[in-house]
Amino acid sequence: MAEVVIVPDQATGGDIAARRIASLVHAKPDAVLGLATGSTPLPVWSALVALRLDLARVGGFALDEYIGLPEGHPESYRAVITREVVEPLGLDPALVHVPAEGLSANALAGAGEAYEAAIRAAGGVDLQILGIGRTGHIGFNEPGSSLASLTRVKTLAQWTREDNARFFDGDVARVPQHCVTQGLGTILRAGQLVLLAWGESKAEAVAAAVEGPVTASVPASVIQLHRDVTVIVDEAAGSRLRYADYYRQAWDQRPEWDRR
């Protein structure tokens, strides 16, 4: 079962996730991180900046990328990762990868395999940071995604495009229809998963992912198949969790040797 941590605010949650990353990097200075974009991980990056670690040898693989944005578009996930992660954290840009980079639309067929090969060549992702969409997606694996899927092209759900319109001046028509995303099988290969969620709008998806059946209809439920998962939610995002009291108890009483 996942370890579920219910925190009073995003800053506390970001700090817990940042400390996980810090202890990983302490043990393995060339660790490889899986990088979610969107709003959710921002408190993790700011908490990590505050820890002032040397992350120059740390590698990164973005979860996903839009298809069809012009190169250098400020909302392409390459641009977002550069602005929000690589620059503030002092990562080496040469070690940070985004799927389908530099490929023309008709070369996309091989993008998934190339990305999988790059992840393998880097020794795999050690710690994957995840957000969750209202559709229950992780990465851009929308409902119906194979639980064994690898990096590939997907079509974004309308709900997801509406949610992401806020990054495109509120104009849903400007949100790309397609993306390349790590698959659920790719995500499961990471050494540990840290999924974060904030706010009431995520509560249903979080409860379904953590406590519902494992099903392609709720892609994030695949995390139940992973041995090392931490789910960090604020009170609102955790408000539909049936076993919230138990999660609080387990966190408060976690043994000294299990405090990462």
Ligand code: F6R
């Ligand atoms: C982003 C990603 C998505 C987001 C999810 C939540 O790389 O893979 O799964 O994590 O859409 O988005 P936010 O964090 O903006 O609510």
